[in-house]
Amino acid sequence: MILIKNSYVVEKEGFYDILIKDNIIKKIDKKIECNNCYTIEAKNHLVVPAFCNAHTHLAMSLFRGLADDLNLMSWLNDYIFPNEAKYVNKDMVYKCSKLSMLEMIRGGTGCFMDMYFFEEEVARAAHEIGMRGVIGEGIVDFESPSCRNADEAISKTKSLKEEFESDMLKVSFAPHSTYTLSNKSLKKIADAANQSIIVQVHASETKDEVDIVLKDKGKTPIEVLRDVGLLHNNTYLAHCVEINGNDMNLIKQAGSSVVINPQSNMKLGNGIVPFVDMAKHGINILIGTDGSASNNSLDIVQELKAASLANKVLARKADVANAKEMFKIGTNSRTLFGNTGKIEEGYKADLSLISADSLNAVPMYNPYSHILYSLNSKDVDTVIINGKVIMEHNEFKGIDEDKVKYDVRNLAKDLGAIF
Numbered sequence: 001m002i003l004i005k006n007s008y009v010v011e012k013e014g015f016y017d018i019l020i021k022d023n024i025i026k027k028i029d030k031k032i033e034c035n036n037c038y039t040i041e042a043k044n045h046l047v048v049p050a051f052c053n054a055h056t057h058l059a060m061s062l063f064r065g066l067a068d069d070l071n072l073m074s075w076l077n078d079y080i081f082p083n084e085a086k087y088v089n090k091d092m093v094y095k096c097s098k099l100s101m102l103e104m105i106r107g108g109t110g111c112f113m114d115m116y117f118f119e120e121e122v123a124r125a126a127h128e129i130g131m132r133g134v135i136g137e138g139i140v141d142f143e144s145p146s147c148r149n150a151d152e153a154i155s156k157t158k159s160l161k162e163e164f165e166s167d168m169l170k171v172s173f174a175p176h177s178t179y180t181l182s183n184k185s186l187k188k189i190a191d192a193a194n195q196s197i198i199v200q201v202h203a204s205e206t207k208d209e210v211d212i213v214l215k216d217k218g219k220t221p222i223e224v225l226r227d228v229g230l231l232h233n234n235t236y237l238a239h240c241v242e243i244n245g246n247d248m249n250l251i252k253q254a255g256s257s258v259v260i261n262p263q264s265n266m267k268l269g270n271g272i273v274p275f276v277d278m279a280k281h282g283i284n285i286l287i288g289t290d291g292s293a294s295n296n297s298l299d300i301v302q303e304l305k306a307a308s309l310a311n312k313v314l315a316r317k318a319d320v321a322n323a324k325e326m327f328k329i330g331t332n333s334r335t336l337f338g339n340t341g342k343i344e345e346g347y348k349a350d351l352s353l354i355s356a357d358s359l360n361a362v363p364m365y366n367p368y369s370h371i372l373y374s375l376n377s378k379d380v381d382t383v384i385i386n387g388k389v390i391m392e393h394n395e396f397k398g399i400d401e402d403k404v405k406y407d408v409r410n411l412a413k414d415l416g417a418i419f
């Protein structure tokens with residue numbers, strides 16, 4: 001059992017002790033005594049649910065900073081796709097995903113949803129580190145680094161599900177997008193997922209994408225997803241920068257969720273995701289960083305701040321996307337994993353301690369405000385996932401951080417990395 005002493009529980013707005021038994025928050029009270037507990041003194045620390053990075057491509061850390069300041073199509077076609085064809089393999093996905101997982105944990109993130117190739121290696125890395133996640137083998141109509149075509153990726157997803165699905169790891173269908181898959185393939189995926197398996201898909205990321213889909217299929221990407229049976233309450237739509245009022249109504253009616261990726265969208269010059277309007281429609285909003293090749297980090301605190309500021313600019317109003325709303329979006333993992341994302345008795349023990357002691361934290365009146373506007377991921381001190389201490393006082397427990405960095409640097413030498 002773990003006992004966290006004297007912590008400030010942000011959602012309860014007060015100081016409490018927290019008792020964790022197995023993987024569950026067993027008790028939260030003003031004073032808890034426990035003789036045989038592993039005790040963590042948390043004076044001067046905030047306790048928050050672990051953040052959820054709900055859209056990413058973990059292994060793309062190999063390409064971090066390789067090509068920047070380019071628009072999406074040139075970035076993809078001239079740099080990412082050729083390098084993926086050359087360097088993406090099982091070993092690369094395992095090593096680079098592991099680096100990304102450590103980066104996320106250091107920033108207080110406890111769970112993720114990943115879409116890439118060789119996802120069995122992402123499952124292996126997550127299992128070794130003790131991270132919660134959703135994996136999804138990227139499905140496209142052409143040959144990918146791991147599969148010859150969409151059919152092969154669909155059957156691979158089914159075997160991944162049989163092999164890896166657990167309380168910690170969910171397996172999703174991951175159709176890449178409506179412009180890289182025919183409607184026939186999309187329908188096959190809808191049939192296989194049968195509304196009971198999580199579907200993650202890129203949708204309406206750029207104006208170019210929407211124009212291409214309108215030209216080829218006569219509908220918007222959201223309309224196409226609706227027509228093929230992929231818009232339902234187990235669907236997670238990544239991006240949704242370019243959606244119109246009708247798209248928004250369709251998403252709302254279907255009960256689908258939107259995962260916003262504001263920094264990637266802004267960096268690639270795609271636009272600002274209007275999530276405040278979506279939330280007004282009652283759409284469930286989550287947040288992701290996208291891959292660290294287009295962000296270029298996996299820092300949810302930074303992502304939340306960018307999302308909030310961008311939407312204030314978009315609305316020309318200061319009172320939209322406030323600190324408490326952003327906190328909810330950053331910790332929104334419940335629809336993916338069940339009883340996570342809250343510091344409450346009976347919830348899974350996925351939480352972070354954030355130091356209130358750094359220069360940028362003094363003084364503190366409102367923790368929600370500080371988390372969004374003043375603190376950064378470096379202020380995260382301790383992370384517990386599924387009742388297991390993964391990082392304590394900035395030290396990973398039982399994980400060789402230097403080895404993880406060494407392995408990725410070794411791979412990056414071939415691409416001309418300086419360090």
Ligand SMILES: [Zn+2]
Nearest residue numbers: 202238290291
């Ligand atoms: Zn993406």
